[in-house]
Structures are given as structure tokens and as C-alpha cells.
Amino acid sequence: MAELTFREALRQALREEMRRDPNVYLVGIAIGSYRRGGVFGVTEGLLEEFGEERVIETPISEGAIIGSSIGAAMLGKRPVAEIMDAEFLVTCFHQLVYEASQMRFFTSGEAKVPLVVRTAFGATVNAMPIQQQSPESWFLQSPGLKVVMPSTPADAKGLLKAAIRDDNPVLFFEHKKLYDIRGPVPDGDFVIPLGRAEVKREGRDVTVIATAWMVHEVLEAARRLGSRGIELEVVDLRSILPIDKKTILESVKKTRKVVIAHEAKKTGGVGAEVSALIAEEAFEFLDAPIIRVAGPDLPMPFVPSSEDIVQAVESLLRA
Amino acid sequence: MAELTFREALRQALREEMRRDPNVYLVGIAIGSYRRGGVFGVTEGLLEEFGEERVIETPISEGAIIGSSIGAAMLGKRPVAEIMDAEFLVTCFHQLVYEASQMRFFTSGEAKVPLVVRTAFGATVNAMPIQQQSPESWFLQSPGLKVVMPSTPADAKGLLKAAIRDDNPVLFFEHKKLYDIRGPVPDGDFVIPLGRAEVKREGRDVTVIATAWMVHEVLEAARRLGSRGIELEVVDLRSILPIDKKTILESVKKTRKVVIAHEAKKTGGVGAEVSALIAEEAFEFLDAPIIRVAGPDLPMPFVPSSEDIVQAVESLLRA
Amino acid sequence: MKTEHLSLSDLTNIYRIMLLSRKFEEKIVELFHSGKTRCFTPHLGIGEEAVSVGAFYGLSKQDLISPHYRGATAAWLVRKLPATELMCIYLGKKSTGLANTMAVQWTTNMTLNVIGMASSILGGGIEIAVGAALGAKLGKTGQVVVNSFGDGTTNRGNFHEALNLAAVFRLPIVFVCQNNQWAMNMRVAKAVTVGKISKRAVAYGFPGITVDGNDVLAVHQTVQEAVQRARDGLGPTLVEAVTYRMSPHSERDPDQYRAEAERRKWRRKCPILRLEATLKAKGMPQEELLNIQQNAADEIAKAVDEALSRPDLTPEDRLQQWSAIYREIYI
Amino acid sequence: MKTEHLSLSDLTNIYRIMLLSRKFEEKIVELFHSGKTRCFTPHLGIGEEAVSVGAFYGLSKQDLISPHYRGATAAWLVRKLPATELMCIYLGKKSTGLANTMAVQWTTNMTLNVIGMASSILGGGIEIAVGAALGAKLGKTGQVVVNSFGDGTTNRGNFHEALNLAAVFRLPIVFVCQNNQWAMNMRVAKAVTVGKISKRAVAYGFPGITVDGNDVLAVHQTVQEAVQRARDGLGPTLVEAVTYRMSPHSERDPDQYRAEAERRKWRRKCPILRLEATLKAKGMPQEELLNIQQNAADEIAKAVDEALSRPDLTPEDRLQQWSAIYREIYI
């Protein structure tokens, strides 16, 4: 098992899948010769290995990138499109939420859209407020899509490979602050099924459910609280569409207390859906209010830290 | 007080505001000479009264409609744009969620965007599955916007007038099944503040929170249950951004049981946010799970009926 | 009217399909207004048959077609779909040959290589068609895509992005603008300020050609030449076929914004009558024409009967089917 | 180089602003790479000053400008904003004259009639500019809008929809395409398959003109003529100003995809040196040129000093300000 960065793990997944299946191709803006392969360097070396027919750079027209990827996918191609920044998802929103997601339903299952859309999201320092979005919850209303948000290099690899092999459109959110983190990544054909959460840390006192970068803030909070004898159970959603209800409910039944943490704004974020699921299906197991730790309802980026999580847990235990 | 249809009430609001303020103008596709004034007849007679400079028909380019309305609004105009069908909001999503909503923040409050976007939404019979959307929850992550969903002719008038006078962008959702319903509408300058829910029926047993057409299904359910001695308190949200927490929490504290009903798909709908608010801020008052009655997670339209609400309430009372 | 490139049997076949489409849609008008349909409000292409039939006729079965929503009837008939299957959609019956949508124009079938609208967003289909052409090019399948759309649709951003992408990759696609001179109540001249829509091709550096859209043979020939260019790797062409929307925008549109004189003028230019004249000039006996007409009428009548004998497609059916698809996707 | 239309004092002023912009941005490069900025990665317009200064100079204060993100420095300087205020944005200091954004190009000020990008979505600003022109027309204010954008941006759907709307309503707007021949690592010829971007105006039926974008006076004259057309109610014009991106795409771009020879060639075409030559030919003494240069350098040095003496703009400040705005909106 190699020790790779999140970025390298993604690249390994892309390379392996492109070698395995000639129908897989990459498409996007500046994914070839720009910097070390894309703005965030994920696609480095792939243009050299696979050529311009499989690493396709386009003009600035995200609608056409995704729309055309849908058409190509219907013909059996397996496009992996890159939308440079999650902010730009608004420019192909129609294609994602209506066309990619509904095609299979509207053709009674006949036409499939095996499309992956990778996009970088999340807040970093000194970036423009605007380019700091966590817009993942927009897609919760689009059955037919899958939405993945990995938090570790191993998950990044395993989930991206699964996404590429999936016959449905998958939106793949890569948190910008994760690209440089390192971790062990299984070699070769390592695939993690989509739609399954993972308990990243076991604990008996409070369940904290999180996504992407926030998983690391939560783990940090867990370490700090652990030293004081408070044991958090950390559930990494990994997919937010579908949401892994089973893992969530099992954990809630064990700890009876829940905090949900994400970077996106609080109102209308994924946390709302997770909270509502719990309030609907595990109410009798709950001992305390369900707390959301999330960005404030303001333009990005003001994002929660491990300290905010510690405070939320403390307030929950005091109540 | 006149007895008007929802459609007439909207038209009255538009006419009165256009007469009051020469900066108000209408813009959209086919809002003038088509049928009786737009596909749904709301703008009938306004072209004749106000002329082409104030009832502006455009080519099919919703991005430019909303984008240009933002620019005009920044110069002091007060555009009321019509997006024929809520499905088409995807084509001006970027303009709404980034530009209209964030302008005031990004200019430190200097530039305001007094824009109203009216759109018809919701399921009707025999319409295309696709043109049946209830996409309102997409906008919950856009602080800066206001989102209104009236359920009665009086609310339609009072809220539309408030929307037009508001200095912020307001999305105004008109449910297609409501256009023909009738009700009393106060004459003249009748304005309902945005952001306030209304208790449409008082009751002690269960709070049912709903929007737009679903308010009527809930009221029907309330009548049926009322005859069996079960008293629903019906809260009409009217605005979903901002959500009127106060009214909701007061009602929950009284009844201690909550059902939330909307037409939109369940996952990621407004119900999730309302449920999460309650689970966070009124947990100790709750006696039972928070139930959502909503469309299934499928392409539209499969929408709940009063019968579904009756069943949800019954299951809640049994539990 | 150039006719040299087509055999008499092709001409007859084209005539037959146009007629079938016309009679089909006239029947829909009747059924809709007598309350017998169970479908999305029909948006018909009566008077515009020369565009879809001319554009989609004569391709190989492998080639993909992606028709404008108005004119989809004719496109499906060109692809030899039995009229009964189309009729099922309008009458809310179970079709055996098609996905169970509620509108012909939203129907896609990858076996027949017909890509319908995937959403009601005008212009979205152009991008998908471009993607099909990209898929064909990447897969070196030799397929060509013919995609049509309305004049109003050329004002959408998607039109621009899609045509540009097709130009950049020199994709094997032919764009056909079905310019029926109206977009709902907006006259094309109010929405498009350059005289000819074909000039919009200038922005992408590929040929743009305007053709008489009521002359099915001219449309056919022009599109076929463009198809050949596409097949030869020379990239896209924009063909503007100028026709006229004889139908109201939809069957719920009282159509009060147009002068009756305008409609009358265009009624005289009916593309079917025009082809009839050509056939007569080529020596087709009146009897045979009448025969074809009768056959078309019979076929439509039979389609209605057969469709009516099919089981209803209920909302519950769709709910079940979609629920099953949902489970397939997520489990 | 046509210079007849400008007085020597105008020429001098233009020279001064171009130089100021250049020195400002060169200072930003230095500050950024020595880790002294606290801002969004700079995307600079070094070498492209002739486009923004040429396009925005000489308008009335009431006219609105909506500059391309690359070149916004020069645009603000044309509007007489003190360099210190701009510098504050880069250094993360509180500006007294501007909203507290983190990037000059995203800054809007309706008192100075400068509309910046409202989001990072390329092309969105064109629509807003068109709306400002619509507002001006409806309000009969006599204002004209000058809006610029990059070559790559002309491939966006928004470009198409916005230009079409401007054409349909004959709005008082001038579109300036700052064609610097690259969009990140994509050469314009790979993204736009019609030789000249000005030809895209054909699709909207208004004039499209290509001009040497390193000749500030040519840009100025062409835009001014278009402004006059707009003011006279004759509608929009698309001016393509061909220049070259001397800077990398952003200060984080190692810019390895372009040949050094290409950059070298364009360095010789520097628009500032070119205007200097004109001024010399008009008899401006070397001494005066040196004087202007020294003043510009001093002004930038002072801007840095002054900005540094301002209080930091912390994330908490923004949080507070935005929270206050939030309360204003919703309460």
C-alpha cells in the first residue's frame, strides 16, 4: 500500500480507469498543458500518456462540456468531465439536474449516462469569497444523480474508480484543502461502493456526521475531546446522494446524540436533510437536539473549525 | 373587499405597483400579446395599459433576462421578470444565486438589486413530467434572496406588492393550480411583509406546516380530521427564505407534534430545513418524530394529497 | 425544385411520410379538442413537414437524429416507427415500442437512434446532439448526427456553446434551424436582428445555408450535402430551412397575434401540395396519389383504434416503473 | 496611429494612466511573489493597458464602464480612483473608497459608475452591462455603457444571449473584446474558429470592428465612434482589440505552454513604448516623459506606503459587515 496525496490518489484512479477502458476520456477546461495538469494538478501527465483524443480541452463553455458529455455517454463513452471550480456548476446546472439525472427515467431505463463530473470546491485562505462554494446540497433534489465527497486519499481513489464504473451520472466533489493531504492508498483495483458512509472513528458519547474537509476538523475535535474522556463517533458520509441511512441510524441509536458538520451554509445544506432523516426515523432514540455546525448564511467563506465542533458537543452535553 | 382569483390578485398587484412607480417594468417571454397576457394570463391588459417600454418581451434567453434585470435594477429600475415555468430557472440560476443574491454583500451594501422574479411552478394534470417542478429549495443556500410562495389570492396580492417594494431580489413562486382559485382580496394598498408565516387554521393536536398548493390539501385534511375530533394547526410558511422560525416554534410548542408537507421531492426539500430547525431549537417540546409528507424522490410529478396528510397525522398519533 | 438526386420511389416515400405526419397531427388536433387525449398539450408541426422529413430522410439507420420538438412526429415516422406507438403517447396508452413519456418530443430511443429533448429547456438538445457527434467521432463509428431546432432557440446560450464546440472539434453534425418565423408570439425578426439565421454560422467559421423550408427536396438535398461534408470529416454545417408555423404555438394558443392574411399566404405554399405537384409533373397518376392519401388516412385511423385498444398508461404505472429504476440506480 | 482626435494633454494623460497601471501591476507581481499580498491570486493585464485605457478614457462620468477582469486596474485608474484604494485590496487593508472585496476585478462602485464582475462566472458581467444599458435607455438618462471581456469569454452562452438582447433593443452599449490571444492555456485560434472575433457581431446584425489593441489611440478612436453611435440611438457595436497577454494567466501560472519567442515578439510591441514614441514625435521632451515616469513610480510607492498604514481588513471585519447587511435585508 502506497502513501499518496489525495491528488495523486485521484490521478491514479483516472490513469488506471483510462488504461482499463478505452471509452473513458477526460474533458474540461485547461486540464492538459496548464500548470501541472489542470489548475489543481490532478490530471498531470495524462495528456502525455493518453493524447488529445482522451484528454480533451475545450473552450470556456461548461454547458456544452456537460451537455456534450451526456450525448457521448449515451453512445457508450464514459466521459470524466472536470468543472474547474464548483462555482461554475451553475453554468451546467440545467444539464446536470434535468438531463443527466433524468435521462434514465425518461427513457424507461433504456438510455444511461455514465458520466463523472469532478469539481474542486470548498474554502481556502486568501481565495475570492466567490470561489469558495460548497454547493453540494443543490443536487439533493435530483434523483438519478449520485454525489460523492471523499475525505481521504484512499476514499478518493476507491470512490472515483467506482464513479467511473457506475452507469449513472456522478458528481464528484474534491475539497481544495484536501489535495495535499497524505494517506495510505491500496494499490491496483481498489473500488469503494458509492452510497456508503464510513465510521472514521468509533465512540460512545456523541455521533458527529461530516463530509470532506470537515471530517478532519471533526477528527481533530474528537482527539481534543477524547483527551477529556468524551468519545465522539465520527461518521464520514462520503456520499450525500444517496445518503447512507443505515450507518447513520445505527450510530445514532448507539450514542443518542448528534452533531452534523459541514462547510456549506447552514440553511438548506446537507445537514438539514440528515437531521430531518434522523428526526423522522430515530426520534425515539434521541436524547438531545440535533445540532448543525455549518457555515453562516452569508456569502462564502466563513467555515467552521474543530473549535466550533468542540463547542457544539460541549453545549449538547451540558443541555 | 373584492372576491378575486389568485391570477387577478397578482394582476392587480402588478397594475397598482406599475401605476405607483414608473420604475417598475415587466420583462419576460410572451408576457404581452400571447394568449390573455402570458401563458397563464397573469399579465393580461398590462401591455395595453403600459406599452412596450414597460411590458418588455424578449427573445428566448432567460440568462440575459435576469442578468440584464440585475443591471437595470442597479440603476434604480425595478424589474419584475417572468420566468414562464419554474423549470426554466435553471437557465438563469447563476444570475439568481450568485449575482442577484450576492451583489449587496459584495458592494458592502452600496448596490441593491430590487428585482422580482415571478415563476409558475408545481404539478398539474396531464402536463409533461418535466414541467412540474418545485425547485424552491435550491435557493435556500442563497442568502440575499427572498423566496415567496403564496397560497391564497389575498396573500398573492399582498406579498407581490411587498416583493416589488423590497430592495432585494425576490423569487416569487406561483403554483399553477392556484391561478383559478378565488378568495377575498383587500382593495388598494394592501401589503404583507415578507418572511412571515401565517397560521391558516388553529388547532391543538398536530402542527402541519405547508406551502402554496399543499396548504389547501392540508386544510382539506384538517377538515376531515376535524370531523373526527383531531384538530390540526395549519401553518402556511408563505416565505421559505427567510423562514419564520418564531411562528413555527410557537405552534410546535403548543401541539408538540409536527408534519411538514410540500410538493417538492422529499430529499433536500424545504421540509428538511424546517425539520432541522425544529429538531435543533424545539427538541424538548417534541413528543413525536417530525414527519415529512412530500413528493417521492423521482422526477416530478407525484405529489401528495390530503389523504397522504391524513395518513401521516394518523400514524403520528398512533405512535 | 431540384429532384434529380432522388428516385421516384424515394419521392413517393417522402410524400407518404409527410402526408402521414400531417394526417397524424390533424387527428391529434381533433382528439385534443374533443378531450380525448391524455398528454402534454400538443405543439404541432403542421405545414412544417418538409423540414423534418427533408432533413432526416435518407440517412443510414446508424446515423443519429435529434429533432426539434415541433416536427418530432415526422422524424419518428422517417425512422419507421409505427404510428400506433406515437398515438399511444398522445392517448395515454402503453406503447410497446417507446419509453412511456407523455410527449412525443421528449421521447428518446437509442435503438432507433432518435434523441428527443431530455428536458424542456430549449437548446439543451443541441448540446446533447453535439455530444453524440463527439461520441461518434471518438469511437470512429462513421455516424453522422442531424439535429434540428427552432428559430427562437438560436437565441439561447446553449445554441452558441454547442455550435462553437462542434466547430472546434469539426464534429460530424448537421444543424438544421427550422425557422418557422415565430417563437410563440414573437416574430423572428424581433428576436434575431440579422436577416438570415444561417448567418449565425459565421461566428463559428463553418458554412451556413438558407433554403426554402417548404421545398422538401431542397431541404433534403442541402442537408444531404452537409451530411456528406460531415462524413468526410469537414465538420458541421448550419442549414436554415425557412418555413411557417401553420399551427398555433400549442393547441391551447388562440393564436391572436398573427394576421389571418399571413397564414392564408402560407397555406398556399403548403409543402405537401408542392411535392404533389412535382410528383404529378413526374407523371404520377392522380389515382396513385389518392391511393397514398387514402392509405395514410387508413393508417392513422388504425393507429387510433389500435392505440385505444392498448391498456392505459396510468400515473401508477409510471410511478412503479420509475421506482424500479430508482432502485436499480441506487442499490 | 491616428492621433488627430486627441489633444496633447489628453495624450499625456492617457500615457500617465497606462504607465500608472503598468507600474501598479508590476508592483503587485513583486509584492505577491514576496508573500506580501493578502488577496485572490492576481490576474494581471500587463501589456494590455491600451485596451482598457483606450476603451474607457474620454467618457462622461455618468457613462458606465464594466471592465474585463484583466485590465480592471487601468479601468479604475481611468475613473480617477486613487491607487492607494486599489492597493488596499491587494494588501488586505481597509479601503475607504471601495467595497471591501478581495479582488479589484470583483469590485463595483455605483458612484463611480464602475460595475465589476459580480461572480466569477465569465460572461455574467456582459449581461449586467446590457442591463445597465437597458436601464439607461428606459430611464432616458443618455448614459452609454462600455463593457469589455476576454476572447475566451466570447465562447460562453451569456455572451451570445447578452449581445442578442442588446441588438434587439438597440441598447446604448459598446462591447470591447480584449483579445489577448489566450484563455489560460488555450490559444484563441483553438477556441474560436472564425478568424476574427469581431465577425461574431454578424450574428446580431450590428457592426463588428477589429482594431490593433496595442495602439491605444486606435482603440480609443474606434470605441469613441461606437459610443457616439450608441448615444445616437443606433445600438451596439462589437470592437475587437487584438493585444497579447504578457502576464501569465495568473501569478500562480508557470506559463509553460507558450513559446518564449512569442512573448519576446510581443514585448517589442509594448503599447506604452508605442505611445511614448508618438509623444516624442509630437515633440514631447524626453525630460517630461521621464518626469511622468518618475511621478508614476512615486505614486505607486506612496500607494503601497499609505495602504500599509491602513488597518488590516480581517475576515472578522467582513463577517461583521456582511452580518449587518444580512440583518438589514431580512429584518
Ligand SMILES: Cc1ncc(C[n+]2csc(CCOP(=O)(O)OP(=O)(O)O)c2C)c(N)n1
Ligand atoms: C429555456 C426555455 N425557455 C422557454 C421555453 C418555453 N417555450 C417552449 S417552446 C417556445 C418557443 C420556441 O420557439 P422556436 O425555437 O422558434 O420553436 P417553435 O415553437 O417555433 O417551433 C418557448 C419560448 C422553453 N421551453 N425553454
Ligand SMILES: Cc1ncc(C[n+]2csc(CCOP(=O)(O)OP(=O)(O)O)c2C)c(N)n1
Ligand atoms: C464560467 C467560467 N468558467 C471558467 C472560469 C475560469 N477562468 C477564469 S479566467 C479564464 C480564462 C478567460 O479567458 P479570456 O476570456 O480570454 O480572458 P483572459 O484571461 O485572457 O483575459 C477561465 C477559464 C470562469 N471564471 N468562469
Ligand SMILES: [Mg+2]
Ligand atoms: Mg419558431
Ligand SMILES: [Mg+2]
Ligand atoms: Mg484571453
